[in-house]
Amino acid sequence: MKVQVLQNILEFNDTLADQNRGVFDAHKVFVINLMSSPGAGKTTLLERTLKEGVLKDYRIGVIEGDIRTTLDGERLEALKVPVVQINTAVACHLDGQMISNACTALDLDSLDILFIENVGNLVCPAEFRVGEHQKVVLLSVPEGADKPLKYPLMFHESSLLLITKTDMLPQADVELNAIRSNALQVNPTLDIIELSAKTGAGIAQWGEWIKGKRTSCFGK
Amino acid sequence: MKVQVLQNILEFNDTLADQNRGVFDAHKVFVINLMSSPGAGKTTLLERTLKEGVLKDYRIGVIEGDIRTTLDGERLEALKVPVVQINTAVACHLDGQMISNACTALDLDSLDILFIENVGNLVCPAEFRVGEHQKVVLLSVPEGADKPLKYPLMFHESSLLLITKTDMLPQADVELNAIRSNALQVNPTLDIIELSAKTGAGIAQWGEWIKGKRTSCFGK
Numbered sequence: 001m002k003v004q005v006l007q008n009i010l011e012f013n014d015t016l017a018d019q020n021r022g023v024f025d026a027h028k029v030f031v032i033n034l035m036s037s038p039g040a041g042k043t044t045l046l047e048r049t050l051k052e053g054v055l056k057d058y059r060i061g062v063i064e065g066d067i068r069t070t071l072d073g074e075r076l077e078a079l080k081v082p083v084v085q086i087n088t089a090v091a092c093h094l095d096g097q098m099i100s101n102a103c104t105a106l107d108l109d110s111l112d113i114l115f116i117e118n119v120g121n122l123v124c125p126a127e128f129r130v131g132e133h134q135k136v137v138l139l140s141v142p143e144g145a146d147k148p149l150k151y152p153l154m155f156h157e158s159s160l161l162l163i164t165k166t167d168m169l170p171q172a173d174v175e176l177n178a179i180r181s182n183a184l185q186v187n188p189t190l191d192i193i194e195l196s197a198k199t200g201a202g203i204a205q206w207g208e209w210i211k212g213k214r215t216s217c218f219g220k
Numbered sequence: 221m222k223v224q225v226l227q228n229i230l231e232f233n234d235t236l237a238d239q240n241r242g243v244f245d246a247h248k249v250f251v252i253n254l255m256s257s258p259g260a261g262k263t264t265l266l267e268r269t270l271k272e273g274v275l276k277d278y279r280i281g282v283i284e285g286d287i288r289t290t291l292d293g294e295r296l297e298a299l300k301v302p303v304v305q306i307n308t309a310v311a312c313h314l315d316g317q318m319i320s321n322a323c324t325a326l327d328l329d330s331l332d333i334l335f336i337e338n339v340g341n342l343v344c345p346a347e348f349r350v351g352e353h354q355k356v357v358l359l360s361v362p363e364g365a366d367k368p369l370k371y372p373l374m375f376h377e378s379s380l381l382l383i384t385k386t387d388m389l390p391q392a393d394v395e396l397n398a399i400r401s402n403a404l405q406v407n408p409t410l411d412i413i414e415l416s417a418k419t420g421a422g423i424a425q426w427g428e429w430i431k432g433k434r435t436s437c438f439g440k
Binding site for chain 1: 257258259286287288289291292310312339340341342343344347360362363364366367369370371372373385387388390391392393418
């Protein structure tokens with residue numbers, strides 16, 4: 001019964017997500033849905049990405065999803081990019097309708113890349129498409145190597161895994177190889193980039209990945 | 221409309237949670253619902269708690285909730301306590317019905333304390349009572365100090381915050397005082413214990429907290 005309710009919600013959401021995708025394609029806006037546990041470093045990654053200038057030839061926008069507060073939105077707005085903050089109140093994920101509404105507050109013709117920072121949650125966001133071109137999951141080193149096995153849908157649905165906070169490897173009892181092999185067991189086609197938003201390691205590679213995927217969609 | 225569906229599910233869940241609580245009270249089993257983001261250290265905390273023997277005068281049982289895998293359940297079963305593993309498949313939280321079912325596999329008369337390790341998720345588990353006496357939230361140092369403000373329901377509903385992985389403070393750009401003040405802003409009556417399951421710091425205090433709360437419920 002509960003599963004049935006979920007199915008209907010998901011079907012309705014997929015219709016809205018397809019509509020969003022059509023709008024993004026028409027405006028040539030490449031959309032990345034960033035997902036992870038709370039505190040894996042989504043906002044810090046976006047800050048560093050913007051500060052490093054690895055995407056300086058592209059016009060960037062951000063939709064910021066949080067249960068409450070505008071803390072993350074404010075951090076990114078300080079970097080002079082257009083930001084729309086969604087507060088989901090009770091919902092533990094963004095959905096197609098929320099993104100459709102948020103887009104009315106953005107000038108899509110003035111954007112090349114739109115980052116959607118989802119609510120911090122390693123479960124539900126994976127179930128709700130929002131019209132994105134790419135789903136990217138972040139897993140921070142301190143969370144542990146078993147997470148891809150325990151939350152497989154998230155890693156199965158994503159095309160890129162960013163292993164974040166690699167600067168914490170010396171303190172964490174976590175092996176990078178174990179994260180990699182567990183993630184690839186769930187999704188053998190997953191791309192993987194190791195990075196640290198603190199030291200800047202891997203940020204250039206992350207920028208190249210985005211450019212390559214955008215070019216595959218829309219050309220140079 | 222979606223909120224309405226959620227309301228009905230929550231009302232039905234509350235009825236089941238009340239029934240579970242009645243069963244736990246009848247058997248004098250003190251039940252703690254452990255909640256946190258993925259990777260905050262719930263299983264490692266239980267391992268260390270059992271190994272340290274801070275609850276050696278009590279008979280312990282564990283209900284282990286995960287989307288998939290029995291990895292955590294196996295880690296705890298190795299420590300010779302009865303463990304029931306629930307795999308929730310699509311659900312991002314435990315609910316009253318799941319706990320009721322799991323209890324049929326436990327001999328409640330042979331337990332004094334039952335730990336319920338919820339699915340790793342800082343959002344939904346806070347909405348679903350399962351019949352517990354105490355809700356305890358773990359926040360690990362690397363997750364950052366803003367989490368109580370961004371996920372307030374979890375911190376509002378819990379009676380104890382365990383700040384975990386304090387051994388990582390030197391590497392994390394996180395202030396303990398900021399975690400404390402943000403958490404107390406959301407819930408001024410919240411108890412707070414700082415601990416490290418790696419070094420053992422704070423584990424004795426956590427044991428004393430449990431004993432005190434259990435005595436308040438059931439006497440010595």
